[in-house]
Amino acid sequence: MTLKIGLLGKKLGMTQIFADDGEAVPVTVIQTGPNLVVGTRTMERDGYSALVLGFEDKPVRLATKADLGQVKEIGGKPQRFVRELRLSAEEVGKYKVGQQLGPSDVFAENNAVDVEGQSKGKGYQGVIKKHHMKGMTRAHGTHEYFRHGGSIGCRLTPQRVHKGKRMAGQMGNEKVTVQNLQLLRILAEDNCILVRGAVPGAANEYVVVTQAATRASYKRRGLGKEEARSKNPLKASKKAAAGR
Numbered sequence: 523m524t525l526k527i528g529l530l531g532k533k534l535g536m537t538q539i540f541a542d543d544g545e546a547v548p549v550t551v552i553q554t555g556p557n558l559v560v561g562t563r564t565m566e567r568d569g570y571s572a573l574v575l576g577f578e579d580k581p582v583r584l585a586t587k588a589d590l591g592q593v594k595e596i597g598g599k600p601q602r603f604v605r606e607l608r609l610s611a612e613e614v615g616k617y618k619v620g621q622q623l624g625p626s627d628v629f630a631e632n633n634a635v636d637v638e639g640q641s642k643g644k645g646y647q648g649v650i651k652k653h654h655m656k657g658m659t660r661a662h663g664t665h666e667y668f669r670h671g672g673s674i675g676c677r678l679t680p681q682r683v684h685k686g687k688r689m690a691g692q693m694g695n696e697k698v699t700v701q702n703l704q705l706l707r708i709l710a711e712d713n714c715i716l717v718r719g720a721v722p723g724a725a726n727e728y729v730v731v732t733q734a735a736t737r738a739s740y741k742r743r744g745l746g747k748e749e750a751r752s753k754n755p756l757k758a759s760k761k762a763a764a765g766r
Contacts, residue, residue, distance in 0.1 A: 525609050526636075528732025529554040529628055530577035530601075531715075533639065536726045539707070539716060549706055550721045552637075554731055555713035556622040559617050560592050560604060571611040575623070576601025577728070596620035605727045606715045626710045633735035639722035643695030652686040698722040702742040 531554035538548050555577075563572040589600035596619055619625075629635065632665040634678065649655045649671040658667045671690060675683050704718040715731070723729060 524614065526733040526735055527573075527609060527613060527628055528607055528635075528730060529557050529623060529625065530575050530603050530605055531555070531729055531731055532578070533721060533723050533725060533727050533729050534714070536720065539673055540704075547706060547718055548642060548720075549716040549718055551714055551716060552721070552731060553712070553714050554629075554730060555622075557623040558593075558601060559597075559619050559623065560596075560601060561619055561620045562614050562617070563606065564614070565611060570608065571614050572606040572608045573617060574604065574606050574616050576604045578602040589662065598727065607730075607732070612690075624710065624713055625708050625715050629705055629708060629715060629731075629733070630739055631705060631708055633705050634737040634740040635705050635717065636699055636701045636734050637703060637717065637721040637729055637731050638699040638732075639723045639727060639729040641694045641696055641698045642724050644693035647693040648690045649688060652690065652693045655688070702734050702737050702740070 533554045534551040534553055536548060536550050538546050540589075541547050558576045559573065561574040562577040563569055563574065576592070578601060580602045582590075582600065585600035592604065593600055598620065620678050643650075648669055650657050650669050655671070657669050658672075660668060660700075665731055671688075674687055674689065675681075700719075700721055703721070705715055706718050707716040709715070721729060
């Protein structure tokens with residue numbers, strides 16, 4: 523298990539910004555703070571080490587006794603979204619219960635991040651939409667089977683349907699993690715981050731943003747200053763074709 527620090531947040535929506543070289547970049551706006559350190563998990567007491575974070579205050583009238591018990595020691599408000607982040611004991615020791623964390627305390631611009639969220643539910647879908655199957659030919663001899671799944675087995679062998687068989691069923695509404703997204707900018711005053719590209723879930727859904735598990739930094743062309751453009755139209759067209 524990769525132990526990486528992160529923050530809880532809410533996906534606000536998508537927009538676009540302009541990079542230093544003039545490139546229009548589609549970004550997702552994620553509110554990642556303030557996060558409240560609700561508690562810690564230690565090897566001596568719990569058998570593992572982790573940091574318990576909470577995001578967004580919940581009205582006391584909606585809180586359960588368990589919610590109130592989580593913040594009883596720190597005297598804070600109950601939290602709507604609470605998650606544990608597995609970390610090493612040394613990393614957990616850097617944070618105190620009751621401390622508030624913002625995006626600038628955890629992330630840096632142009633770093634790679636992983637975003638975990640609940641994907642949009644698509645309802646009950648067939649095999650063509652869910653598994654990108656080809657479907658039957660639309661010839662004169664085909665009737666009522668254009669979008670069917672086809673055979674799923676044989677009564678002689680294997681006398682059953684194999685587990686994991688691609689069939690029609692519920693699509694979406696599952697936990698999805700998108701890895702190695704570029705954290706383009708940090709808006710410290712608004713406790714928001716701008717992540718290049720799309721992230722799972724609908725607007726106003728909760729997400730977990732952590733430092734990337736497989737990449738320390740993010741390198742991408744088009745992040746430098748604008749280069750001097752050639753006046754030769756032939757060279758300019760070749761440069762545009764190469765995506766520079």
